Amino acid sequence: MKDEKDKPKLRNRKKLQNEKSHISQRFVSRGGLSDDEIKERMSQYRHAEDTSTVMHKTLTRRLVSKLRNYAWYYPQQSEDNPSLKDAWCYYEHMTLPRYREDETRVAGQAPERALPGESNTELYGVWSTPTHWLKDFGIGVGLYFTTLKLMAVIFFLAGCISIPNIMFYASDEYSGPGGQDSVLQSPVMSLARGTMICTKREFVACPTCTESQLGNVFDFAKTPDNTPLVLRTLCEGAELTQGMVNWASFIFMVIAFALIALYQSQIEIRFNEDQVTVTDYSIVVENPPPDATDPDVWRDFFEQFSEKGVTVVTIALNNEALVRSLAFRRHFRNNLRYHLPPGTDIDNNEILKKAVEKATEARKQKKKTCFGLLCNCTLLPILRIFGLFLKEDQLYERVQKLTPQIQELQTKKYSATKVFVTFETEAGQRNALTALTLSKWDSWSNNKNSVGPSSIFQDTLLKIQEPTEPDAVRWLDLSATTKAKIIQRIITLAITIGLVIASGFSINAARNSSLGVTLSSIVLTLFNLIIPFIVKLLLLIEKHTTEGGRQASLYYKIALFRWVNTAIIPIFISSFTSWIGNDSRDIIITINSVLLSELLLSPTLRLLDIITTYRKHYLAPREKTQRNMNSHFNGTHYNLAERYTDLTKVIFLCFFYSPLFPSIYFYCTAIFIQQYWSDKISLLRIWGHQPLIGPQVSRFSRRFLLPLALTAFAIVASYFYASFPYDNICDPFEPEPGFADKYNDVTFANGTMGSITVTNDDSVVFCQQELVGSLDTGLFIKFPALPIFQPSDAEWMTDSQSTLTTVYGWTSVAALALFVGIVFGGSIFLAFQSVCKNIYEPSTRDQMIDFSGIQDMFGYVPQVKFGGYAYPWLCCDIDDIAEDLVGWNADYDENNLIYDVPYKGMKRRARTGDDSASAEVEEQATSSLEGEKGPIFSIVKHYPPEWYKKNAQKSD
Numbered sequence: 001m002k003d004e005k006d007k008p009k010l011r012n013r014k015k016l017q018n019e020k021s022h023i024s025q026r027f028v029s030r031g032g033l034s035d036d037e038i039k040e041r042m043s044q045y046r047h048a049e050d051t052s053t054v055m056h057k058t059l060t061r062r063l064v065s066k067l068r069n070y071a072w073y074y075p076q077q078s079e080d081n082p083s084l085k086d087a088w089c090y091y092e093h094m095t096l097p098r099y100r101e102d103e104t105r106v107a108g109q110a111p112e113r114a115l116p117g118e119s120n121t122e123l124y125g126v127w128s129t130p131t132h133w134l135k136d137f138g139i140g141v142g143l144y145f146t147t148l149k150l151m152a153v154i155f156f157l158a159g160c161i162s163i164p165n166i167m168f169y170a171s172d173e174y175s176g177p178g179g180q181d182s183v184l185q186s187p188v189m190s191l192a193r194g195t196m197i198c199t200k201r202e203f204v205a206c207p208t209c210t211e212s213q214l215g216n217v218f219d220f221a222k223t224p225d226n227t228p229l230v231l232r233t234l235c236e237g238a239e240l241t242q243g244m245v246n247w248a249s250f251i252f253m254v255i256a257f258a259l260i261a262l263y264q265s266q267i268e269i270r271f272n273e274d275q276v277t278v279t280d281y282s283i284v285v286e287n288p289p290p291d292a293t294d295p296d297v298w299r300d301f302f303e304q305f306s307e308k309g310v311t312v313v314t315i316a317l318n319n320e321a322l323v324r325s326l327a328f329r330r331h332f333r334n335n336l337r338y339h340l341p342p343g344t345d346i347d348n349n350e351i352l353k354k355a356v357e358k359a360t361e362a363r364k365q366k367k368k369t370c371f372g373l374l375c376n377c378t379l380l381p382i383l384r385i386f387g388l389f390l391k392e393d394q395l396y397e398r399v400q401k402l403t404p405q406i407q408e409l410q411t412k413k414y415s416a417t418k419v420f421v422t423f424e425t426e427a428g429q430r431n432a433l434t435a436l437t438l439s440k441w442d443s444w445s446n447n448k449n450s451v452g453p454s455s456i457f458q459d460t461l462l463k464i465q466e467p468t469e470p471d472a473v474r475w476l477d478l479s480a481t482t483k484a485k486i487i488q489r490i491i492t493l494a495i496t497i498g499l500v501i502a503s504g505f506s507i508n509a510a511r512n513s514s515l516g517v518t519l520s521s522i523v524l525t526l527f528n529l530i531i532p533f534i535v536k537l538l539l540l541i542e543k544h545t546t547e548g549g550r551q552a553s554l555y556y557k558i559a560l561f562r563w564v565n566t567a568i569i570p571i572f573i574s575s576f577t578s579w580i581g582n583d584s585r586d587i588i589i590t591i592n593s594v595l596l597s598e599l600l601l602s603p604t605l606r607l608l609d610i611i612t613t614y615r616k617h618y619l620a621p622r623e624k625t626q627r628n629m630n631s632h633f634n635g636t637h638y639n640l641a642e643r644y645t646d647l648t649k650v651i652f653l654c655f656f657y658s659p660l661f662p663s664i665y666f667y668c669t670a671i672f673i674q675q676y677w678s679d680k681i682s683l684l685r686i687w688g689h690q691p692l693i694g695p696q697v698s699r700f701s702r703r704f705l706l707p708l709a710l711t712a713f714a715i716v717a718s719y720f721y722a723s724f725p726y727d728n729i730c731d732p733f734e735p736e737p738g739f740a741d742k743y744n745d746v747t748f749a750n751g752t753m754g755s756i757t758v759t760n761d762d763s764v765v766f767c768q769q770e771l772v773g774s775l776d777t778g779l780f781i782k783f784p785a786l787p788i789f790q791p792s793d794a795e796w797m798t799d800s801q802s803t804l805t806t807v808y809g810w811t812s813v814a815a816l817a818l819f820v821g822i823v824f825g826g827s828i829f830l831a832f833q834s835v836c837k838n839i840y841e842p843s844t845r846d847q848m849i850d851f852s853g854i855q856d857m858f859g860y861v862p863q864v865k866f867g868g869y870a871y872p873w874l875c876c877d878i879d880d881i882a883e884d885l886v887g888w889n890a891d892y893d894e895n896n897l898i899y900d901v902p903y904k905g906m907k908r909r910a911r912t913g914d915d916s917a918s919a920e921v922e923e924q925a926t927s928s929l930e931g932e933k934g935p936i937f938s939i940v941k942h943y944p945p946e947w948y949k950k951n952a953q954k955s956d
Contacts, residue, residue: 039086042083073621095634096123110132116689140548142271148647169195169662227743237724243801276847284420285463286465288315288416288462290416293317295314305423305428308424314421314940328402363392433465435451473860504573576769577728591657595671636687640693708819708823718805718808724769728769729796731764740760784809786809870890879908881941
């Protein structure tokens with residue numbers, strides 16, 4: 001076993017600096033930071049903050065500094081109890097993002113983002129941090145905030161284009177004297193002024209009409225002699241003038257979105273060049289020979305492509321079952337520790353068993369509340385299936401069950417599944433990709449003549465590509481086969497579509513119940529809240545090798561549901577004749593309420609962050625240990641994909657209803673501004689650390705979802721204008737006269753009685769103005785929406801409307817053709833091209849900087865992220881690599897799974913400082929398991945250049 005003093009001390013690769021004081025030193029030490037070291041650092045940070053005029057505290061922390069003096073807020077105000085000051089200091093220095101203070105930084109230049117726990121740093125300012133600084137949170141995050149700003153600008157301009165329509169629909173010319181002002185009087189309803197809501201309507205006689213033909217009960221009545229009376233719309237809102245204004249906004253959006261796509265592509269390249277990352281120096285081998293587990297062999301092979309050689313080699317093994325079992329065992333042990341008295345030795349099974357029995361007995365004797373009994377009988381049994389809310393005896397049982405399973409898994413032989421190779425120069429990576437990237441045909445046919453003899457590794461044609469960022473690698477999913485991943489995605493997509501259909505039928509059933517619109521609104525809201533959580537659970541089925549791929553999958557599933565649930569289902573189940581009505585259940589008023597909710601309610605709930613706020617302000621002040629208290633300050637988990645779905649949902653909603661609601665563009669502008677600031681506040685003050693997400697979600701959005709939204713814009717607008725005036729009433733060629741009169745004792749479709757005055761002497765007939773069927777009329781579609789689909793004996797379009805419908809109908813055909821051609825044509829072309837030849841081309845310039853000379857350049861170090869913990873858990877030996885390759889700074893041995901269960905061939909024990917416990921571990925490690933069939937944990941090996949070794953030795 002290698003002694004501590006004999007290990008090569010490969011310290012940080014960062015620039016050697018003359019530090020002014022101890023508090024400004026970089027806290028990188030062998031083994032990282034222990035709990036005591038973190039406590040010491042927090043004390044030093046607090047002292048520095050109290051004496052500094054530069055370092056800032058958050059407003060919440062300053063408020064808590066006053067609240068903690070009250071026993072109702074902080075009941076354990078004693079030096080022996082954990083410190084709430086330290087916990088909030090931990091939150092601001094370890095969880096919230098900070099940047100390095102650098103006096104040499106030029107004004108306006110983006111600072112370097114600091115590592116958690118690093119000193120001489122400052123919090124990012126919510127109002128002072130420009131958008132381009134956010135690229136340090138990942139290219140995907142930077143592009144998201146850039147997109148929000150761009151959308152706010154172009155939707156405002158589109159709103160300006162639509163002002164003539166807003167003014168026309170709000171005028172007396174459209175709705176007659178008094179118009180919309182007479183019915184839209186409340187503050188909320190008044191926001192719907194300038195929409196297609198029509199108040200100029202009258203009853204006419206329709207002897208051949210039936211109640212079933214008109215879905216709205218207020219649009220149909222019968223006279224005492226059973227003559228049907230129907231409500232006719234007299235507004236003219238789909239003329240060529242109004243339609244061409246909307247068409248102009250569509251053309252503007254097409255041009256703007258094309259420019260945005262081009263601009264974001266350039267921004268992505270610029271972000272990549274401004275932020276040199278390990279991906280610029282690395283490749284991943286997708287098909288390594290199973291027994292190729294010697295990193296030296298991989299280094300020797302790839303050094304032919306780089307003059308300065310290979311710096312790091314990581315060999316990932318297919319040991320997911322072992323690592324996953326170790327992670328769950330550790331998680332259950334940590335939870336068990338919280339159920340037992342402080343200081344309980346959980347490594348001593350005899351002591352642990354007695355402590356569990358005692359705690360179980362005490363729990364059973366504790367008086368149970370009615371709420372607790374209800375939860376124990378209903379919710380908790382379901383949650384415990386997923387390992388949540390387990391009792392101490394259940395946790396102990398699971399740990400005891402997992403330990404022998406792990407010991408069995410430690411005896412198995414594991415193969416290489418992926419190999420990550422990091423070169424010292426970008427040129428090395430590019431040379432390797434140029435030489436080894438194969439055409440699909442050569443790869444499928446295993447054509448070894450397609451490359452030189454020196455490029456064949458152990459008689460294998462390697463499949464290589466540029467990898468994702470290290471902290472975005474999902475190490476537990478690397479062994480999943482392509483076939484398995486395809487099957488998993490088909491299953492989850494089918495379930496998602498099933499949920500969308502179930503949502504539609506449920507909302508429709510609720511709408512047709514006695515409670516009507518009230519119940520359907522509740523059901524819709526419940527589905528909007530529940531489905532995203534179900535989709536996240538569905539992703540547990542899917543295997544993704546990168547976090548970006550997982551985010552993209554989450555993105556399109558939630559986007560699919562939210563688009564359909566928010567925009568399509570309400571109109572699909574609504575009565576056709578209520579589209580431009582002013583009743584609270586009519587579609588324009590409904591969409592007005594949805595937009596208000598997006599603008600006000602959604603950001604309020606997001607910023608309140610109720611669960612995390614409860615943990616920080618109620619649970620944390622009552623914890624018994626500092627570690628438990630700090631665990632409530634790890635920030636809220638967020639998904640970039642989910643934030644993108646909110647963005648695209650608003651875009652889709654705006655496009656979908658812009659013909660009916662031209663002022664919706666200004667609504668959406670306000671929503672985008674609100675989303676920008678609420679998400680920026682969340683990113684800098686609420687959310688926890690997340691992997692650096694690449695541009696996958698942004699690319700998927702601009703290449704597929706945004707073009708799809710534009711296509712939907714053209715298609716839906718063509719149908720809205722073609723179907724106006726949405727009353728299903730036409731003038732026959734030979735109307736019956738004699739119906740103008742005042743009718744008393746008229747019976748409405750909802751059973752009420754009244755009187756109606758009919759001023760039109762001629763009768764009308766029913767005509768099907770819907771060109772897309774709903775649940776009421778049956779499913780059908782007539783595409784494109786053209787005047788030719790009007791019945792020959794009952795036309796409802798004016799000449800102007802007919803011209804407009806022709807223009808928009810063929811525009812929708814062109815939009816659909818362009819969408820298919822651009823979105824799928826390019827992909828098909830590249831797919832065919834890749835079959836025939838190597839299509840690799842570098843997307844950025846070579847920065848001519850050596851890997852080992854860059855600050856904060858992390859490596860591919862296998863680790864597992866487990867919810868609720870401040871740091872990932874390592875699952876490999878890191879003794880012989882530079883610590884800053886890990887990517888975070890804590891007690892590495894304590895956060896390494898390989899030391900949890902001893903095994904034969906174990907290099908050393910975890911450094912606990914307890915000699916007796918260590919001796920027991922060593923004895924188990926050498927005698928408990930029989931035989932070793934090769935490495936059981938992934939391998940990382942560092943090959944630093946000579947100059948780096950010398951600098952590291954000097955710094956020590």
